[in-house]
Amino acid sequence: MTRPVYVHDLDGLAGHARAIRAALPPRVELLYAVKANPDPGVLRTLAPLVSGFEAASRGELGRLAEVLPGRAPAAYAGPGKTDEDLAAALRAGVRRIHVESPAELRRLGALAVAAGTSAGVLLRVNLPVRTPGASLVMGGRPSPFGMDPADAVACARQPPPGVDVRGVHAHLASGLDAPAAATVAAAVVDWAVTELGAAEVDVGGGMAVDYTDPSARFDWTGYGRALTEVLDRHPGLRLRIEPGRSVTAYCGAYLTEVIDVKRSHGQWFVVVAGGTHHLRTPAAKGHPQPFTVHRRRGGGDPCSDGGPVTVVGQLCTPKDVLSWSADAGPVGVGDVLAFAMAGAYAWNISHRDFLLHDPPLFRTGDPHVLAAGWASRPYGR
Secondary structure, X not given: OOOOEEEEOHHHHHHHHHHHHHHOOOOEEEEEEHHHOOOXXXXXXXXOOOOEEEEOOHHHHHHHHHHOOOOOOOEEOOOOOOHHXXXXXXXXXXXXXXXXXXXXXXXXXXXXXXXXOOEEEEEEEOOOOOOOOOOEEOOOOOOOOOEXXXXXXXXXXXXXXXXXXEEEEOOOEEOEOHHHHHHHHHHHHHHHHHHHOOOEEEOOOOEOOOOOOOOOOOOXXXXXXXXXXXXXXXXXXXXXXXXXXXXXXXXXXXEEEEEEEEEEOOEEEEEEOOOOOOOOHHHHHOOOOOEEEEOOOOOOOOEOOOOOEEEEOOOOOOOOEEEEEOOOOOOEOOOEEEEOOOOOOOHHHOOOOHHHOOOOEEEEOOHHHHHHHHHHOOOOO
C-alpha cells in the first residue's frame, strides 16, 4: 500500500501561466492569489511569469519571504487584519495594502507614522454591481468584505497621516465567466475613476473553473480584449487582476489507491486511501471531483460491475465523499485513481488533523505517468 500523493505538473503550470499572460494587455498587472495554492514549487514556478503575489495572512507573507526572498509582495488583503498583521505588511514592504474599513485605515496610518513610513493603499469597496452566474458572492449586497462606496469616497478625500490612497480594490464574486467578469471589471473601474479619481484599480480574481469539464478553460483571450477596451477609456490607469484557482487548479492531481470495493443496498462504493481530509475541494464545493482509473496489475478483486460508483475515503463520516461517476468503468481493489483539478483550494483547505491519518506525499511531474507507474507495480508492493 502506498500513501496518497499530490502531484504538481509544474511544466503544465508554467505553460498555462504564459498563455494567460499572453492573452492579457501588457498594461494589466497579473498577480497570483497565494491562498489558492501556497506550495513552494508553485510559487517558484510562477515567480518569473506574474507581476507579483497577493497575500492574505502573515503566514502567506512568511511563505513568500521564505520561498522568494527579496521580492516584496505586491498586495496584502483580507478582512479582520490585526495591528500585528498590518505591521508585518509594512515590514515586508508590501506595495499595496487593501484596506477593508475606515477604522482599519486609521490603524494602518498610525502604525505607518510610528514606523516612519507611508503605506500605499487601495480601498476595498463593496460596490452595488450585479454578478450574474457567480458561485460565491462577496459584494454587491451586505457583506463583511470592503466598505460602502460613500465611506470609500470619504477615506480617499481625507486619508489619515501615514497613508497614500492610490485607488480601489473590489473583488465582488467568484465563479464568473469571462463576459460577466469583464462587465464587473468595467463597472468597478468606471466607478473608481469617476468617483475617486483612482490611479490604480485591482478588480480581483474569481475567474470560473468548471470541475465538470477538466478540459474547459476560462476565456482569457476574450477577457483580455474586454480589458483592452477598459484601458482605452482610461489611458492613465494601472489595472490589476489577481486570479488564483483559475491559474493553478489544473496543475495538481491527487493520486490514491483503492482499498476496498463493496455493494450496499444496490450501490457500489469504492473506498480509497486518504479522503476529504487530504482533498477538501469536492466537499467544500459540492461537486464530484473528476478522476480517471488506472487498472492495477494483479489487483481487481473485488471489483465493481462497471456501473455507477461512489468514491469515498477513510473518515468516519458519510460526508467523506470524493466523487461519484456513472461512466468510470469497472473499479477494483488495488486500482489507482487520479483525481484531476486538485491544484487549488485542495490540500491547503483540508481538515488534515481529523483522525490523525498520515498526510499525503508530494511529487512533481506528469500525474498520469506517475499513476500508470504506480498501477504497473504488482498489488501489495
